[in-house]
Amino acid sequence: MKLPALTPRNALIIESLLIIVLAIVPLFVTFPYRVNIFLSWEGAYRLSEGQLPYKDFGLPLGYGYWLVPALFMKLFGPQLISLVKAQVFLNIAGGFAFRGILKNVGVAPGVRVLSVLLFVISYSFFNFWPWYNNTVIIYQFIGLAFLLCAVNKPRGRWKWPALFVAALFTFLSFFTKQDGGGLALLLALALLGYHSLAEKRWQELAGFIGLYILVACAFILPFVPYHFGYWFNHGQPPHSSRLALKDFVDEFLYGSQWLKFYFVMTLLVTIPALRNWKGLWQDKQKMLFLLLTLGILVEATLFQVTSYTPPDNNIFFHSFAFAYIFSNLAQLLQLRTEQWKTFLLSAVMVLLWWSGAYYRYVSRILDRLIAPAPVAVVSGGENVINRNNYQFTETPGDVPVSEWTFSSLPEFDKIYMPPSTVQGIDRVMALPEAKKGKAAKVLNLTELTPLDHALGYQLETGNNIPLWHHLGVGMFNSQLHDYVEKVRNKHYDLVLYEHAPMLNNFFPWALREELKQHYRQVDSFLAPRRPTNAIIEVFVK
Structure with a gap:
């Protein structure tokens, strides 16, 4: 029996299930104490108790990161697990924001579902706890989703409300962490700059900048009397700047294998369109998609240096690069990803590609069900060495x-x-x-x-x-x-x-x-x- 094609409605259902079901998994498990989660709890607790940042306590960031955890702590109490519940909400919001971005740049339903699958398993699934290096990206994605919605419907009734929400969340990204938020602003301005040149209309760019400044004033000015300039880190003493050109060059040329691969692949799949570069420039959705992908790759390249711990802060770029490259390959190879056979085969390949993201949890279950085979006793008392015991992996004195x-x-x-x-x-x-x-x-x-x-x-x-x-x-x-x-x-x-x-x-x-x-x-x-x-x-x- 021939299955019907993957319709936009079916795609939405699958995307929603992927985003929501995998996001709520943490609600049903227990957790080891998370290193550094103490500052997430402390900030959320103080805000939930009515304390004001900079007036009652100082911090080198904005307080955008603590807003959602504080709300959930107010709703569910000052338990650590309230932070996990906050992250469930953020993961759902981030997943739908990512979907909205791809929809607004015209990604076909089949490729979009595959990209959402990749986003969930590669980025949000293992982010059980809130952390500012993650929240700054989620706020950025929400801002980008509304920004692209506004520029795609420049004469719609929701254009200015969408631009306001875009400015709000782009600023909240900056007010969560300066490096990622600053890059989010530059990317938003680049997309709006292209839109203004292509449409020969500057209202959206000027409006976004004005709304961003308005939001920034609303968040910052009330705290200026409380030493805001001392606490907020923009590279001034006693803070230090993390901007060092040599660090960026070293990290990119010594490592960044996936980023360099994606840069090359993005160029290769764009070459056919570049043969008619005027047509590409006039194709608004394709041009926005290209600029977005390159912007995300550049952001991830810089973010891995300025936010160097943990080392996987920047892996959000995989999903954007995959969406762009696979969209173009599907057109070049005439793949119909809306056909179920093609879609399911592609989904299996994505799951195989990122098996490490979820197999660690499957492995823990298998370890309990299947006891490891004991090392065989060899006559003569030989010291048997294999891949499981050739070195000691535990730190002396460590408690497993x-x-x-x-x-x-x-x-x-x-x-x-x-x-x-x-x-x-x-x-x-x-x-x-x-x-x-x-x-x-x-x-x-x-x-x-x-x-x-x-x-x-x-x-x-x-x-x-x-x-x-x-x-x-x-x-x-x-x-x-x-x-x-x-x-x-x-x-x-x-x-x-x-x-x-x-x-x-x-x-x-x-x-x-x-x-x-x-x-x-x-x-x-x-x-x-x-x-x-x-x-x-x-x-x-």
Whole structure:
């Protein structure tokens, strides 16, 4: 029986299922404690409690990243798992924004569904936790989707509302992280610049710029009296700029294999259209698609240097490059991706290509169902070596994640940690200093920021209080000096300090020395890191 072609309606149903079903998977699982998630929780908690950025706490970014997590914390409570729920929402929004971008540049339904499949499994599926390097891209995609909608319908009734939403989310991208957000603005201006030249009309470009400035003023001006210029990093002291030409060149020429491959393939599949470059220039959708793809590839090239950790921050480019290259190849090879046989075969190839993104989870299930075969005992006591045991993969003293367990505190619901961490948390909660509630004066210099709510003390506020305590990034010498004076004066009843010797002054070492002189250490236990190479130390007066 011959199957009907893949219709736009069927494509929408499949895309929606891919985006939504894979996004909600995290709601049904448990998680190990995530490294660095402490600053996500802290910022969302402070905002959900009504504190104002820069007035009550300082941070080197905008507060755009924390808006959605704060909303979900307000709705579902100050548990870490509320952050996962926020990311589910962001993944769904990002998936539909990506679909909207491709629809607005005229990608055929078959290729679009395949691209959405690739986007979901290569970028959003394993982003369980919110992180600013991810949120900055999602906001950008939402902005691009509305921007392209506006330029494709220049005389429609929704043109100006769409441009406003585009300006809002493009600014929120910048106000989430300066590097990705700045590149998002440049890409938006490039697309609008082409639109203005092609249409010989500048209203949309001028309108977008004006709306962007208006949104920026609304978000920034209320906080200027609270040292906004000091906190917000635009390369000025005490901040440092991450723009170094040699770093970009090194990263691109030494590595970036996929990016260079996509640049070459984009050029190759565009050559037939370049033979009639005037026709290409006048074909608005094709030209916007080409500029968008090249812009995303350039952005990913720069973003991998300015946002260097974790190393896969920029893999959003795969889906755009695939959509452009495969769209052009399908035309050149006369492939009808709307035919089910072609579509299903292509989907299988995409799944095989990105099997590493989801097989890690399948492998964990298989490991529990199929016990690994024991190494055979050889007569004579030979040391049998194979691919599974030729080297030791665990750090000495590390606690395997398989041995991690859960805390009874609701703030850590569904989150497992090393047994030492869980037991240490219980001992901290039992301290007399921890039982003072709002009257307690606590300084929490650890990744266990949910203890702020569990202990119930009043968080310090002020425009010289940093949101997090990474020296040189989230706090600076001015704040360190204030904390040193408070420790010397024994201002705090209880101080929790995380000693991470492998990280360069992440939690200021100078403050640890002051604590050893002026406070009494009563406990220590493992921090919830992987590998477990950091210690949380407990100090009281």
